[in-house]
Amino acid sequence: MKILTKSLLLLLLAFGGSPLAYAQEDNWGTLNNEAVALSQQGKFAAAVVAEKAALQIIQGTATSLPLDVAGIMSNLAWLYSAQKQYALAESFLKRTLAIKESILGQDHQDIANTLSQLAMVYRQTGREENAEHVEKRAAAILALKPH
Numbered sequence: 001m002k003i004l005t006k007s008l009l010l011l012l013l014a015f016g017g018s019p020l021a022y023a024q025e026d027n028w029g030t031l032n033n034e035a036v037a038l039s040q041q042g043k044f045a046a047a048v049v050a051e052k053a054a055l056q057i058i059q060g061t062a063t064s065l066p067l068d069v070a071g072i073m074s075n076l077a078w079l080y081s082a083q084k085q086y087a088l089a090e091s092f093l094k095r096t097l098a099i100k101e102s103i104l105g106q107d108h109q110d111i112a113n114t115l116s117q118l119a120m121v122y123r124q125t126g127r128e129e130n131a132e133h134v135e136k137r138a139a140a141i142l143a144l145k146p147h
Contacts, residue, residue: 028057028064032072039079048079070099077117086125093118112138 031054038047055072058064077092097114104110115138122131 028054028061028072031057032075035075035079039082044079044083048076048083051076051079066099066103070096073099074114074117077121081117081121081124084124086121090118090121090125093121107141107144109141109144112141115141 031050035047035050035054038044038050051072055069055076058069058072073092073096077089077096080086080089080092093114097111097118100108100111100114115134119131119134119138122128122134
């Protein structure tokens with residue numbers, strides 16, 4: 001087993017990989033899973049701590065994918081909404097939306113989900129006009145044929 005581990009590390013290094021980067025990838029995923037479990041238990045503050053740690057790790061990982069970053073930001077937005085911290089939720093949703101739009105395009109079905117979350121935040125903060133505008137955009141996307 002020890003020889004196999006050394007061989008895998010040597011292969012990884014030979015092909016330009018970094019064992020630290022792969023370890024970090026596993027770590028952010030573990031933290032993300034921990035945050036989900038904590039939120040399911042209603043421990044939102046602890047879930048935020050785990051999710052923020054996951055975000056910090058993934059943003060520092062060269063192999064991270066922007067949609068993974070957006071997913072963590074979306075999770076944070078939900079956690080902040082659950083704690084009625086709407087300004088933070090809105091900030092993360094807008095960042096999530098920008099990432100998704102740059103990668104998926106303006107009319108991708110997944111954009112509608114983020115817009116719906118943003119509309120809920122607007123409604124919770126008494127910004128009905130903003131919520132209606134965002135909901136109309138989400139509905140227009142959903143009315144399109146799937147990509």
